[in-house]
Every structure is written in C-alpha cells, then in structure tokens.
Amino acid sequence: MGKKTGRNKIHRRIFKVSILMAALLLAACGKKEIAQDEPGLLLGFSQIGSESAWRIGNTTDIEEKAAEYGISLMFENANQKQENQIAAIRRFIAYKVDVIAFSPIVEDGWDNVLMEAKNAGIPVILVDRDISTEEEGLTACLIGADFYEEGKKAGEYLIKKADSLGLDEVNIVEIAGTDNSTPMRKRQEGFADAIAGDKRMHVLESIDGDFLKSRGAECMRILLEKYGDKIDVVYSHNDEMTLGALPEIEEAGFVPGKDIIIISIDGGQEAIDVLKSGKINCVVECTPKLGKEVMETALKLKNGERVEAVIHPEEQVFSDEQDLSGLAPRGY
Numbered sequence: 183m184g185k186k187t188g189r190n191k192i193h194r195r196i197f198k199v200s201i202l203m204a205a206l207l208l209a210a211c212g213k214k215e216i217a218q219d220e221p222g223l224l225l226g227f228s229q230i231g232s233e234s235a236w237r238i239g240n241t242t243d244i245e246e247k248a249a250e251y252g253i254s255l256m257f258e259n260a261n262q263k264q265e266n267q268i269a270a271i272r273r274f275i276a277y278k279v280d281v282i283a284f285s286p287i288v289e290d291g292w293d294n295v296l297m298e299a300k301n302a303g304i305p306v307i308l309v310d311r312d313i314s315t316e317e318e319g320l321t322a323c324l325i326g327a328d329f330y331e332e333g334k335k336a337g338e339y340l341i342k343k344a345d346s347l348g349l350d351e352v353n354i355v356e357i358a359g360t361d362n363s364t365p366m367r368k369r370q371e372g373f374a375d376a377i378a379g380d381k382r383m384h385v386l387e388s389i390d391g392d393f394l395k396s397r398g399a400e401c402m403r404i405l406l407e408k409y410g411d412k413i414d415v416v417y418s419h420n421d422e423m424t425l426g427a428l429p430e431i432e433e434a435g436f437v438p439g440k441d442i443i444i445i446s447i448d449g450g451q452e453a454i455d456v457l458k459s460g461k462i463n464c465v466v467e468c469t470p471k472l473g474k475e476v477m478e479t480a481l482k483l484k485n486g487e488r489v490e491a492v493i494h495p496e497e498q499v500f501s502d503e504q505d506l507s508g509l510a511p512r513g514y
C-alpha cells in the first residue's frame with residue numbers, strides 16, 4: 183500500500199479502539215480472535231441503494247461482517263445513481279483506503295474511475311454485479327451470484343411445471359431487472375436458453391421493472407391490459423417486482439399461483455411466505471450474504487495474497503413441489 187498520511191494516525195487510534203471492542207465481543211461469543219497487532223484495513227464500499235429487501239440484506243451483511251473481521255468500513259449508499267457511485271469511489275481514492283469494493287448498478291461507464299483506483303494502487307472488488315470493460319486489471323475479483331444459473335433454474339422449473347400440468351402451450355411475460363445490469367442480462371439469458379428447446383414456450387414480452395416494487399406493479403398492469411388471460415406465466419427478475427405485480431393480477435380477477443404461474447428470484451422472507459401461501463410457485467435463491475467472502479478477500483488483497491477471480495455462492499430453488507415447513511428464517 184502507498185505511504186500512510188497523517189490522516190491515518192487518527193484513523194489507527196479509532197481503529198485500535200474498535201478492534202479492542204470487536205475482539206472483546208468476539209471473545210465473548212467464542213468467534214475468531216482478531217490479532218490486535220494486525221494493521222487495520224480500511225475498506226471503501228459503494229452500495230447501489232436500498233431498492234429491495236435483497237439490497238438491504240446485503241448491506242446489513244456487509245456491515246456485520248466488517249465488524250466481525252475488525253475491518254473499518256467507509257460505506258456510501260448511491261441511491262440508485264451511477265454518478266454517486268463514481269463520486270464515492272473517487273472519495274475512497276482521495277482518502278487512500280486500502281481496498282475498494284462496490285456493486286456496480288450497471289455494467290458500463292466504470293473505466294475512468296477504476297483506472298484512477300488502479301493508478302492509486304488500490305485493489306477493487308466487484309460485489310454482486312459485474313462490469314463490462316475492454317481494459318485489463320481494473321478489478322481483482324468478482325464476488326456474487328451466477329445469475330445465468332439462476333435464470334436457467336427458473337426455466338427448468340417452468341418446464342417441469344408445464345409437464346406436471348399437461349400444458350401444450352405456455353405464454354410467458356417477463357418483468358426484467360435494471361436494464362444493462364448483470365442480473366437482468368444473465369437471468370434473461372439463462373431463462374431463455376433453458377426454455378429454447380421447448381416448442382410450448384413463448385415469451386410474449388419483456389418489460390424493464392428496474393428491480394422496484396412500484397415498477398413491478400406498473401409493468402404487470404401494462405401486460406395484463408395487453409395480454410389479459412393469454413398470460414400463463416410471469417417470470418420476474420426479483421421478489422420486489424413480483425410482490426408489486428401480485429395485487430395487480432388479483433385486481434384483474436386472476437388467482438396468482440393457480441391461473442398464472444409465478445416465478446421469482448431472490449428468496450427473501452416475504453416472498454417465501456407468499457410462496458408458502460400458494461400465490462408464488464417458485465423462488466430461485468439469490469443470497470445477499472456476501473460479506474464473509476468480501477472481508478476475507480479484502481484482507482488477502484491487503485496482504486498481497488492471490489485471490490480467486492470469481493467467487494459464486496451456493497444457491498438453491500424453493501418451489502411448490504417442496505415441503506417448506508422446516509425452512510429456516512431467511513434473514514432478509
């Protein structure tokens with residue numbers, strides 16, 4: 183890392199106090215001891231916003247794991263604006279953090295600011311979502327879900343469901359996530375590839391719901407006005423949009439989960455409860471709990487150790503084919 187400035191003397195004193203408190207806390211609950219002489223790590227984290235239960239769960243996990251690992255966190259919420267993320271990353275560079283981590287709201291437009299981080303000798307971890315760039319070496323690691331697999335699992339569930347219902351034609355509408363975001367692109371691609379060989383499957387239309395509950399409701403209203411009872415399936419890229427869509431389906435006189443098959447992604451508690459009630463048929467898990475891997479990777483980068491280029495968490499599928507009565511609380 184570059185030569186530390188005077189700012190760090192104050193930072194280190196604060197850091198030592200927080201380390202001592204964290205060590206006492208961890209010692210009390212028998213968790214990993216933190217070596218008190220271990221030089222502190224200052225992590226700058228730029229979060230997209232608070233658009234969904236998933237995002238809020240991700241933030242909570244990042245904050246909890248930073249405390250657990252004794253890492254000082256400079257956390258900035260971009261409120262869904264890329265320009266706020268870019269400004270935050272510039273502040274982290276000016277502050278000479280040891281490592282930068284961020285969840286890019288969209289894939290394009292990061293080259294300049296990440297080149298500034300690279301020139302400042304600050305490694306960058308991508309969390310949750312990816313970037314699109316021609317440049318080499320702008321980031322050290324991507325920690326996040328395999329969104330293509332999530333989409334594929336959604337498509338595979340639908341094929342099995344269509345078989346069990348004896349459907350010979352399946353008309354699908356898609357409520358997609360934020361345009362040009364990794365989860366939106368890959369969930370769409372994985373789903374399309376999974377159903378491509380099945381002649382019964384027809385995607386009538388895909389509308390951008392921006393991962394927002396309010397937009398999910400708007401999209402559903404538009405799709406119901408346009409296609410009405412032609413709709414057999416709603417494939418929604420996240421629970422927020424699904425939860426926004428359900429009242430619109432009921433308002434239009436249809437029973438979600440029965441008249442229209444509902445497939446969602448994230449797996450937050452609210453959506454799982456609705457799945458258990460029968461109004462959603464399938465929820466593909468997308469875990470927001472990435473904090474442990476982020477902190478361990480940040481520590482490795484600070485110590486000059488090699489890190490994996492991509493770390494995907496394990497994820498499962500919850501559906502109306504399973505007994506979910508014993509499912510543990512989701513925590514987001």
Ligand code: GZL
Nearest residue numbers: 233234236310365393420448
């Ligand atoms: C997925 C994450 C998505 C969630 C949405 O990892 O990027 O963003 O699926 C969230 O709920 O808004």
